Amino acid sequence: MIDLLIAGGGPAGLATAIHGALAGLEVVVAEPRPTPVDKACGEGLMPAAVRRLRELGVSVGGQPFHGIRYLDAVTGAGADAFFRAGHGLGTRRTTLHAALAARAAELGVQFLPRRIEELRQTTTRVVAGGMTARYLVAADGLHSPLRRFLGLHSTPRKGRPSRYGLRRHYAVAPAAELVEVHWSAGSEAYVTPIAPDRLGVAVLTAEQVPFDAQLARFPLLRERLSGAACTPVRGAGPLRQHARVRVAGRVLFVGDAAGYVDALTGEGLTLALSGAGELVRCVRAGRPDEYERAWRRISRSYRLLTGSLLWARHQPVLAPRIVPLAARLPRVFTRGVNLLA
Numbered sequence: 001m002i003d004l005l006i007a008g009g010g011p012a013g014l015a016t017a018i019h020g021a022l023a024g025l026e027v028v029v030a031e032p033r034p035t036p037v038d039k040a041c042g043e044g045l046m047p048a049a050v051r052r053l054r055e056l057g058v059s060v061g062g063q064p065f066h067g068i069r070y071l072d073a074v075t076g077a078g079a080d081a082f083f084r085a086g087h088g089l090g091t092r093r094t095t096l097h098a099a100l101a102a103r104a105a106e107l108g109v110q111f112l113p114r115r116i117e118e119l120r121q122t123t124t125r126v127v128a129g130g131m132t133a134r135y136l137v138a139a140d141g142l143h144s145p146l147r148r149f150l151g152l153h154s155t156p157r158k159g160r161p162s163r164y165g166l167r168r169h170y171a172v173a174p175a176a177e178l179v180e181v182h183w184s185a186g187s188e189a190y191v192t193p194i195a196p197d198r199l200g201v202a203v204l205t206a207e208q209v210p211f212d213a214q215l216a217r218f219p220l221l222r223e224r225l226s227g228a229a230c231t232p233v234r235g236a237g238p239l240r241q242h243a244r245v246r247v248a249g250r251v252l253f254v255g256d257a258a259g260y261v262d263a264l265t266g267e268g269l270t271l272a273l274s275g276a277g278e279l280v281r282c283v284r285a286g287r288p289d290e291y292e293r294a295w296r297r298i299s300r301s302y303r304l305l306t307g308s309l310l311w312a313r314h315q316p317v318l319a320p321r322i323v324p325l326a327a328r329l330p331r332v333f334t335r336g337v338n339l340l341a
Helices: 011-022 047-055 093-106 145-149 211-215 219-225 268-284 290-298 300-313 319-328 330-340
Strands: 002-007 027-030 063-065 067-072 078-082 088-090 110-112 126-128 131-138 164-170 179-183 187-195 198-205 234-236 251-253
Touching: 002 011, 002 126, 002 268, 011 027, 011 093, 011 268, 027 131, 047 088, 047 268, 063 187, 067 319, 067 330, 078 319, 078 330, 088 187, 093 110, 131 145, 131 268, 145 251, 164 211, 187 211, 198 211, 198 219, 211 219, 251 268, 268 290, 290 300, 300 319, 300 330, 319 330
Parallel strands: 002 027, 002 131, 027 110, 067 179, 131 251
Antiparallel strands: 063 088, 067 078, 126 131, 164 198, 164 234, 179 187, 187 198
C-alpha cells in the first residue's frame, strides 16, 4: 500500500514527497499539470527556505539577496535590514518547481497525471483518485478543493478586505542585493532580483485593477521600469484563506492548503518547506495528530508578524507610519526581519 498519496505537485507537495522518500516511505504524487507550473508569487526565498532546500538536496539557481529594504513609494525614503545568517535567493517559480520535481524523481517518487477532489477514508486507509494509501496529503493550493470537500474551509471575518497578488518580470538589472518593498497608500510592490539582468515585481493590493494602474501608485518604481521589456501578468487571490484544522482523520494539509494569512512578509515557501518536514516526521512516528500542534508551532511567528503588519496596514493612522518607523527603529526592524529569516 502507498504510504503517502500527495494531492498536488507544487512546491509544498514536492517537498513533502522528498521528505517522505528520504524517510523510506512509498510516495505517489497526483498532479494533472505538467512540470514546471508557473504561478504568481514574489519568487524570493528567505534564508530559512534556502537552508531547507539544501537539507533536502535540492539545487536551485537564482540571484542571492542579503536583506529587505522598505521604501516609501513617493519619496523613496526607507530603511534596510540585513540578514544576520545566510542569504535569501531570488529564483523563478518555474526554476524552483523543476528543481524540486527533479529531486523527487531522483528519489523514486511516482508521479501520476491525476486530479484529486474527493476521498473516502476509514480508520486505517484513504481511498482517493482510484488509489489506496495509508495517508493522503492535501497540497492542493490556496483554494484547496479537498479542504472544501471535508468542510474545513472557514470564511474570513467581515471587515477585512480581500487581497490579491499580481506579478510581472522586467529586463532590468537589480539596484542592490536586497528585496525592495515599496509602500504606497493602499498596496505594496515587491521587487526581487531573480537574475543579473532581471527583476520580479509583485504587487499586493485589495483593489482589482490592472497591473499598470497598480504601478502608477509607485511613481519612482514605474520610472525605473519604464521602457523595459516585460512578461505577461500573472495573478493570484484572494490571499487570506482559513482552514479549521490541519489534520482530518488520515488527511493532512500542507502549504497554502493548510491556511494562509498574506504574502506580506514573504514566508509562504519557508512555511511550506518546514511544514512538509514536520508532517512526514509525525506520520513516520505513527502520530499524525501531532502535526496540528507542530504546524501551529512553526507557523506562530509568521502568523503573528504577518497578521500584525496586515492589521497596521489597514489602519489609516498607522499605515503611513510603517516605513518611517522602520527607519526610526532600525534594530526593531532588523530583529523582525531576522525572526522571519
